Amino acid sequence: MSVPTDLKAWIEQILCRLVQEAPENRLPDFGGQPIFGAPLVGVADGDDPLFEEFRHAVSPRHLLPRQVLWLYVRADAEPVQVRVIAWALPFTQAIRRSNRGEGWPSRLYSLARCNGGALNHGVRRRLTRILREHGYAAVAPVLTEHYDAFRSPEHIFSSSWSERHVAFAAGLGQFGLNGSLITPLGTTVRLGSVVTDLPITATPRTYEDYRAPCLRLNGEPCGLCVERCPVGAISRSGLDKSKCYQMRRAVRDRFMDTYSRSLHMLPAPVVKSGERVDEYSLGCALCQCGVPCEGGYPAVLLKEKAENA
Ligand code: SF4
Ligand code: SF4
Numbered sequence: 001m002s003v004p005t006d007l008k009a010w011i012e013q014i015l016c017r018l019v020q021e022a023p024e025n026r027l028p029d030f031g032g033q034p035i036f037g038a039p040l041v042g043v044a045d046g047d048d049p050l051f052e053e054f055r056h057a058v059s060p061r062h063l064l065p066r067q068v069l070w071l072y073v074r075a076d077a078e079p080v081q082v083r084v085i086a087w088a089l090p091f092t093q094a095i096r097r098s099n100r101g102e103g104w105p106s107r108l109y110s111l112a113r114c115n116g117g118a119l120n121h122g123v124r125r126r127l128t129r130i131l132r133e134h135g136y137a138a139v140a141p142v143l144t145e146h147y148d149a150f151r152s153p154e155h156i157f158s159s160s161w162s163e164r165h166v167a168f169a170a171g172l173g174q175f176g177l178n179g180s181l182i183t184p185l186g187t188t189v190r191l192g193s194v195v196t197d198l199p200i201t202a203t204p205r206t207y208e209d210y211r212a213p214c215l216r217l218n219g220e221p222c223g224l225c226v227e228r229c230p231v232g233a234i235s236r237s238g239l240d241k242s243k244c245y246q247m248r249r250a251v252r253d254r255f256m257d258t259y260s261r262s263l264h265m266l267p268a269p270v271v272k273s274g275e276r277v278d279e280y281s282l283g284c285a286l287c288q289c290g291v292p293c294e295g296g297y298p299a300v301l302l303k304e305k306a307e308n309a
Pocket of ligand 1: 176177178179214219222225291294298
């Protein structure tokens with residue numbers, strides 16, 4: 001099968017189609033409205049030294065792209081170039097807006113987050129298959145048996161493949177005060193990635209620091225996510241992952257039974273300390289909605305807000 005010369009545009013088209021044409025991207029409980037808009041795509045060089053650094057920043061078990069491709073593809077020869085295609089799937093404005101209330105995440109956001117996670121797994125699987133059909137090696141680390149998510153004394157929660165860190169390496173954004181990756185489409189996104197030997201050009205990173213300005217400046221002059229968090233999990237010095245986890249447990253305890261009986265929820269594989277189960281997932285994200293980084297770079301939004309005041 002032939003491949004166009006503009007590989008970035010080709011991958012963007014594929015991802016756009018995989019998201020927008022997927023039946024899972026529609027919410028029958030909310031009039032069939034979509035979950036995600038068009039994805040943002042970045043590409044990391046799989047041999048970027050940053051991936052070694054992730055073994056300190058995330059976990060000593062964090063996989064290296066070349067290692068993971070070699071483990072799963074069993075090519076006759078080691079791949080010449082290794083690339084990591086990363087994407088951000090942005091929740092629609094209607095979904096983001098629905099989650100701007102206080103106290104608990106909205107029903108619409110909760111369903112979109114759950115089904116969007118299942119869809120994102122499907123996107124990983126389908127992009128991998130398409131690349132292989134075109135003769136390239138491809139693997140989605142999160143879908144392999146080497147992927148694990150676990151507790152860590154140093155990082156509280158950790159994993160062997162952090163989609164946030166991979167997206168950072170692929171030029172998709174920097175980390176904000178609330179711990180989310182602030183992409184040009186904002187923080188209210190789902191992230192995914194596939195490792196491949198497709199000879200696509202790596203995206204130049206337009207930043208050097210992993211921290212977005214709000215993390216470097218302890219939330220000044222924004223800090224709105226600190227106020228938005230109902231359990232005080234965010235302070236001027238960053239995110240308390242344990243408090244955030246307790247809130248997510250509380251959301252699950254309060255809503256899972258009702259939602260799973262009344263809504264068309266889709267399960268997705270969840271990995272916890274080596275155990276893999278298919279389950280529904282609920283989250284919070286109140287700190288990502290109703291804030292300047294919700295749907296774009298905060299500097300841009302703060303400037304617009306000042307101009308419209
Ligand atoms: S709400 Fe403001 S301080 Fe918090 S992550 Fe977004 S831009 Fe940073
Ligand atoms: S996800 Fe919820 S609990 Fe966690 S930091 Fe954001 S607002 Fe707080």
